[in-house]
Amino acid sequence: MxxxxxxxxxxxxxxxxxxxxxxxxxxxxxPDRGFVPRHEEPAEADRDSAGFLKRSQLVERVTADLNAYLDVPYRITVVARSCAGEGSGYDPGTHRIELCYDDLTEDRHLFEEADGRPADEALSEVVRETLHHEAGHALVDALDLPVRDRGRAEEDAADRFAQLMLLRDPRGDHALLTAARAYDLAAAADPARDPAPDPDDDHAPDPARAESHRCAVYGAAPARHPDLATPPRADCPRTWTATRDAWTADLAPLLRRQ
Missing domain, CATH: 4.10.910 (30s ribosomal protein s13; domain 2)
Structure with missing residues (x-):
């Protein structure tokens, strides 16, 4: 030997x-395949957010949910870390999703300032939506879908993947509505940003992303959410069906037997 x-x-x-x-x-x-959670040591300013993620086991829960549904042929590391303002994202070169502690701090501040109470529950829902959105990018990459590297089209597809995954969960509608509110709060906190969005940001404006999530929630179960019924959302059931069917068809090579 x-x-x-x-x-x-x-x-x-x-x-x-x-x-x-x-x-x-x-x-x-x-593991050499699938979504693999990891936590990095935080910067001093991020210790509260890092501790929240550790205690809640959100990264572990979301990756377990993704792995139960999908069999990805290589490892995709989902790492919580200090990003110094770079923002959460997916790196196709390393097959790595980064969830930024500092993003959590910002979202917590938005909710607690608006509601005047601790925001652990709201923050948990926003983290779930964020991780599923970034997983959508990872799957666009893994499947080499036509929207890959097409800016806004890929970002919209990643939002729709988050909708698909969260609405598989009986409480996923609450997560999407909470994430929609986070987008609304972010837009209200910086009202100049959305009328004149950053040309280097491929995401839809925050209000548009919020409305997309509300449309999906209403479209998936109109009877459950009559409060969301408005004339502009009359087409949301059809939009939701198209989202669900398109992503399910694209994911067919990776789907585990349910």
Whole structure:
């Protein structure tokens, strides 16, 4: 046996027998396929948001939900980290989703200033929507869909993937409506931004993203959300059906048997 293989075998044997694998320096190797959660040590200013994510296990719960539904043929790391204002996103070069602690801090501030109470529940829903949106980008990449690298078209597709995934959950409508409110609060906090959006930002304006989520929620279950019924939303059931059918067809190569 060569020296590297002998070393690997010895480490594996120690890790298999020790009662304290973390103390022995034994960490299980990450899976070689699917969505894999990870948390990085935060910057000092981000410790509260990092602690919230650790306690809530949101990254682990969302990745488990994605892996139960989809079999992605390679590893997509979903890492929570300090981003210094860069913003959450997906990197196709490394197959890596980044959820930024500082984004959570900003969203918490918006909700708590608007509502005057702790925002853990609202923040949890916004994180779920964000992670599913970024997973949508990862799947556009994995499936090489026609919207790939097409700016606004890809961003809209990622929003629709978040709608698909969240509306599979009986409480997913609440998550989408909470995320829609977050977009509204962000727009109200910076009213100059949406009439003159950043030309380098491919996302739809915040009010448009909020309305897309409300349309999906209403379209998926009009009887459950009569409060959302307005004349402009008359076509939302048809829009939702098109969203659901298009994404389900695109995902067919990756779908697990349900």
């Amino acid at each position: 060569t020296l590297p293989r002998l070393r690997t075998a010895l480490v594996s044997a120690v890790c298999a027998t020790t009662l304290f694998p973390a103390l022995a320096g034994c960490q299980p190797a990450p």
